[in-house]
Amino acid sequence: MPQQFWLFKSEPDVFSLRDLQTSPKKTTCWDGVRNYQARNLLRDKMRIGDGVLYYHSRIEPMTVAGTATIVHAGYPDPSQFNAKHKYFDADSPPDAPRWYAVDLRYASTFATPVTRDALRQVPTLEDMMLLRRGSRLSVQPVTASQWRTICALGNKRP
């Protein structure tokens, strides 16, 4: 199975790339995804070693801030069973969990964060899911070519 690539959105006020970098083992459980399309990707498609573009949303400027790596493939999201947790889902049967998570480890911070505007200016990126109008999927696939293009932009010296 060849390596695959993804883009994860996060509001940096909630959990930034820096927060990931300073987490224990630079790793976190990516929980709280409550959308079926995203769930299917987490549960069925993501594999250890896949590359992740870490995107900061709802901030000025919005950027791809760096990269991370999938270090644990999809497993039932523990927060759905915790009644005290804000992501608790009373309707999720423990023997057939509704929601899934992966573990993400920090990999790199771009020398030059790649702004949304910069992405829009690259003709070969015009098909990116992120740039499509109304696209709200919080974890989404990225092609190898998109991955290479964005990493090249990000790793340029400022």
Add this chain to the structure above:
DNA sequence: GCCAACGTTGGC
């Protein structure tokens, strides 16, 4: 802060 786009819910 606004609101368009989207996903989910629930009445019928």
Add this chain to the structure above:
DNA sequence: GCCAACGTTGGC
């Protein structure tokens, strides 16, 4: 099974 109402996401 349709679809209006509602809640949320996230760019602007």
